[in-house]
Amino acid sequence: MASYLVPSIMNGVQIQRFGGPEVLQYKTDLPVPSPGYGELLVKNDYIGINYVDIYWRTGMFGPARNGIIGREAEGMIVSTGVGGVGKFKAGDRVVWLSYGSYAEYTAVPASLAFPVPDGIEPGMAAAALLQGLFALTLVEKIVKVKQGDWVLVHAAAGGVGLWLCQLLRAHGAKTIGTASTAAKLALAKDHGADYVINYKEENDLIARVKEITQGHGVDIVYDGIGRDQTENNAHVVAQQGTIVTYGATSGYPGQIAHGQLAAKKAQFVGPGENSLMRNIGGDFQLWCTKLFRTMAKHNITIHIHDTYPLSDMRKVHEDLEARSTTGKVLVKP
Numbered sequence: 001m002a003s004y005l006v007p008s009i010m011n012g013v014q015i016q017r018f019g020g021p022e023v024l025q026y027k028t029d030l031p032v033p034s035p036g037y038g039e040l041l042v043k044n045d046y047i048g049i050n051y052v053d054i055y056w057r058t059g060m061f062g063p064a065r066n067g068i069i070g071r072e073a074e075g076m077i078v079s080t081g082v083g084g085v086g087k088f089k090a091g092d093r094v095v096w097l098s099y100g101s102y103a104e105y106t107a108v109p110a111s112l113a114f115p116v117p118d119g120i121e122p123g124m125a126a127a128a129l130l131q132g133l134f135a136l137t138l139v140e141k142i143v144k145v146k147q148g149d150w151v152l153v154h155a156a157a158g159g160v161g162l163w164l165c166q167l168l169r170a171h172g173a174k175t176i177g178t179a180s181t182a183a184k185l186a187l188a189k190d191h192g193a194d195y196v197i198n199y200k201e202e203n204d205l206i207a208r209v210k211e212i213t214q215g216h217g218v219d220i221v222y223d224g225i226g227r228d229q230t231e232n233n234a235h236v237v238a239q240q241g242t243i244v245t246y247g248a249t250s251g252y253p254g255q256i257a258h259g260q261l262a263a264k265k266a267q268f269v270g271p272g273e274n275s276l277m278r279n280i281g282g283d284f285q286l287w288c289t290k291l292f293r294t295m296a297k298h299n300i301t302i303h304i305h306d307t308y309p310l311s312d313m314r315k316v317h318e319d320l321e322a323r324s325t326t327g328k329v330l331v332k333p
């Protein structure tokens with residue numbers, strides 16, 4: 001079996017208190033973790049960035065282990081714990097979904113690692129994993145999208161958004177994407193949105209959706225924005241439609257009067273009912289297999305906004321919060 005020299009200290013980004021991007025501290029002397037039973041020590045080559053990292057940084061989800069946030073990365077196994085790691089061995093390339101990816105090395109449960117399939121370009125597995133898995137569960141589990149459904153995707157040029165546009169095209173849905181700039185709208189169209197609306201400039205999003213759908217409204221709303229779209233969602237959802245809220249980039253979603261949905265026999269699926277880990281249940285390996293097969297079958301492309309060095313993590317978070325990113329952001333340790 002291959003063996004690799006593992007240093008005792010590493011570069012990484014740590015937070016010692018919750019707050020703005022300034023709390024992200026680049027360190028060059030963090031201890032390299034040791035893999036326990038059932039764990040793999042992975043040398044991360046690419047770290048996937050997600051908007052949820054901001055919720056971790058600001059304390060919405062509580063403290064991170066060793067102050068290191070970040071949910072996913074791709075790299076090579078350099079050592080394994082004694083037992084409980086199945087077929088994984090040092091030298092294997094994996095992509096993983098766990099905690100503590102803002103570092104050169106992470107000890108991750110073998111149950112949450114997946115072999116990088118042949119033919120996947122470097123960085124693309126980390127770029128695909130969290131947002132791709134989540135989008136896949138939204139269209140295939142949370143709501144089963146049918147051919148011809150009208151679907152509204154908010155923040156359609158974001159990471160989850162571009163995935164949704166492509167998956168919905170593959171399902172034969174009619175997609176309306178929203179975004180804040182002309183360039184973002186063009187990107188959403190390139191990835192499968194049939195219609196686009198600039199929700200920053202459009203004064204009456206509700207009327208525009210009604211116009212596009214010829215009064216029908218949308219059968220499904222996918223909303224990762226939360227507060228700013230709560231009211232619009234309640235108005236544009238069609239009879240027996242579904243509003244799926246899964247994020248809060250603008251703040252927690254507001255209340256929708258029960259009567260307003262009941263009158264349309266519409267339903268609301270809130271963030272608590274569809275978090276990624278809940279959606280995939282214990283079936284991580286199965287959903288990963290499905291993810292990479294779907295990518296190949298439907299020619300899914302991942303638009304990489306940029307690849308930043310690990311030492312620039314503050315800038316990464318500033319850019320995300322300033323809404324200046326599109327698609328996926330990667331970081332290289």
Ligand SMILES: NC(=O)c1ccc[n+]([C@@H]2O[C@H](COP(=O)([O-])OP(=O)(O)OC[C@H]3O[C@@H](n4cnc5c(N)ncnc54)[C@H](OP(=O)(O)O)[C@@H]3O)[C@@H](O)[C@H]2O)c1
Pocket residue numbers: 049050051052130131134155156157158159160161178179180181184224225228246247248249250251271274275276277320321322323324325326327
């Ligand atoms: N529940 C889960 O397990 C789960 C898993 C993955 C993702 N999510 C959620 O899905 C959403 C999208 O995640 P992502 O990683 O793909 O991010 P993203 O969409 O790439 O980035 C967020 C986008 O939200 C839009 N936005 C609207 N209002 C905003 C505001 N006030 N501040 C900042 N951004 C605003 C911006 O696009 P425009 O400029 O076009 O408005 C921005 O680019 C997030 O809410 C995230 O929490 C949830």
